[in-house]
Amino acid sequence: MSGTSTGIRSDATELGDARRRVQKLVCDMPGADRPFSEPWELRAFAMAVAAHHEGHYEWSEFQLSLIDSIRQWEAGDGGEPWSYYLHWLEALEHTLAASGALSDSAALDDRTRQVLATPRNANHHEARREPVTVDPARS
Amino acid sequence: MTVKPTDTALRSQEEITARVKALEALLIEKGVMTTAAVDRLAEVYENEVGPQLGAKVVARAWTDPAFKERLLADASAACRELGVGGLQGEEMVAVENTDTVHHVIVCTLCSCYPWPVLGLPPNWYKAPPFRARIVREPRTVLAEDFDFPVPDSVEIRVWDSSSELRYWVLPQRPAGSEHLSEDELAALVTRDSMIGVGAPRPVGAAA
Numbered sequence: 160m161s162g163t164s165t166g167i168r169s170d171a172t173e174l175g176d177a178r179r180r181v182q183k184l185v186c187d188m189p190g191a192d193r194p195f196s197e198p199w200e201l202r203a204f205a206m207a208v209a210a211h212h213e214g215h216y217e218w219s220e221f222q223l224s225l226i227d228s229i230r231q232w233e234a235g236d237g238g239e240p241w242s243y244y245l246h247w248l249e250a251l252e253h254t255l256a257a258s259g260a261l262s263d264s265a266a267l268d269d270r271t272r273q274v275l276a277t278p279r280n281a282n283h284h285e286a287r288r289e290p291v292t293v294d295p296a297r298s
Numbered sequence: 299m300t301v302k303p304t305d306t307a308l309r310s311q312e313e314i315t316a317r318v319k320a321l322e323a324l325l326i327e328k329g330v331m332t333t334a335a336v337d338r339l340a341e342v343y344e345n346e347v348g349p350q351l352g353a354k355v356v357a358r359a360w361t362d363p364a365f366k367e368r369l370l371a372d373a374s375a376a377c378r379e380l381g382v383g384g385l386q387g388e389e390m391v392a393v394e395n396t397d398t399v400h401h402v403i404v405c406t407l408c409s410c411y412p413w414p415v416l417g418l419p420p421n422w423y424k425a426p427p428f429r430a431r432i433v434r435e436p437r438t439v440l441a442e443d444f445d446f447p448v449p450d451s452v453e454i455r456v457w458d459s460s461s462e463l464r465y466w467v468l469p470q471r472p473a474g475s476e477h478l479s480e481d482e483l484a485a486l487v488t489r490d491s492m493i494g495v496g497a498p499r500p501v502g503a504a505a
Contacts, residue, residue, distance in 0.1 A: 206336055209331040210331055213335070255330070271316050271319075274319045275316045287458050293454075295453055296451050296453045
């Protein structure tokens with residue numbers, strides 16, 4: 160559900176504004192031309208931009224943290240495969256912690272375990288081969 | 299106070315997904331951001347991660363009757379012919395709109411959705427209002443929430459996707475599109491038209 164009260168869809172003008180803002184932010188980022196390969200990457204991306212828009216940190220702070228995370232990986236032993244958005248997520252956690260927006264990493268660990276314990280399609284494994292609703296023609 | 303860097307060397311996609319979900323839930327609870335703001339930004343990208351693949355499949359079905367037949371018989375196999383497939387694309391069923399029947403897809407319990415064809419589900423698709431109301435009053439929801447009135451002469455069928463069987467809609471080819479190439483046709487196909495809550499773009503409308 161979008162944030163508008165008028166219905167299910169978000170407002171096209173707002174969307175256009177958001178698109179321009181985001182494009183401005185991402186055009187000078189490494190990996191900006193890479194599509195997202197996993198849904199969580201898109202979500203992590205959107206969260207980082209949203210927190211910045213809400214004034215929780217300067218974009219440059221986030222970028223420095225991202226660069227730092229990538230540098231650490233480069234200096235490491237290669238034990239972890241490359242994932243741009245894993246660094247993105249780490250940078251997001253760091254930056255939010257530094258800004259005081261989310262300083263409790265234990266709470267995040269707990270909540271993560273909670274999510275893992277709740278399978279997404281837990282109760283939805285039955286193929287349904289008939290329409291769930293038929294609204295007959297009226298004329 | 300700083301968060302320690304990742305303390306496990308290798309984390310599964312499932313674990314990372316859960317962590318991102320948990321992070322979002324906490325940030326929203328703390329008022330750091332709103333779901334709507336994250337959704338809006340994600341939506342900016344939504345149309346660059348998926349629906350163009352479904353559009354390619356639809357355009358092929360509009361121009362190649364033999365392919366359309368294969369698509370309606372086994373959507374997953376037909377999509378594979380075009381290199382479209384992968385996670386959440388197993389057991390897909392394409393339902394064809396006609397002059398007398400209009401199809402809509404929903405996942406009544408969660409957000410089962412054919413990712414390879416449509417990309418990531420928009421947030422309203424995952425939200426309780428759509429999931430509940432499209433089943434109860436599809437005609438009203440399409441007209442009022444999506445500004446997409448379906449003529450009274452047309453029957454509406456709502457299909458419930460699950461993790462075992464995912465539906466998507468093959469919309470009708472727009473009137474007056476006979477002269478268009480497959481690529482031009484693909485540009486008329488919208489995500490919403492493949493969910494069944496909108497029409498393809500009319501001929502002449504820019505994508």
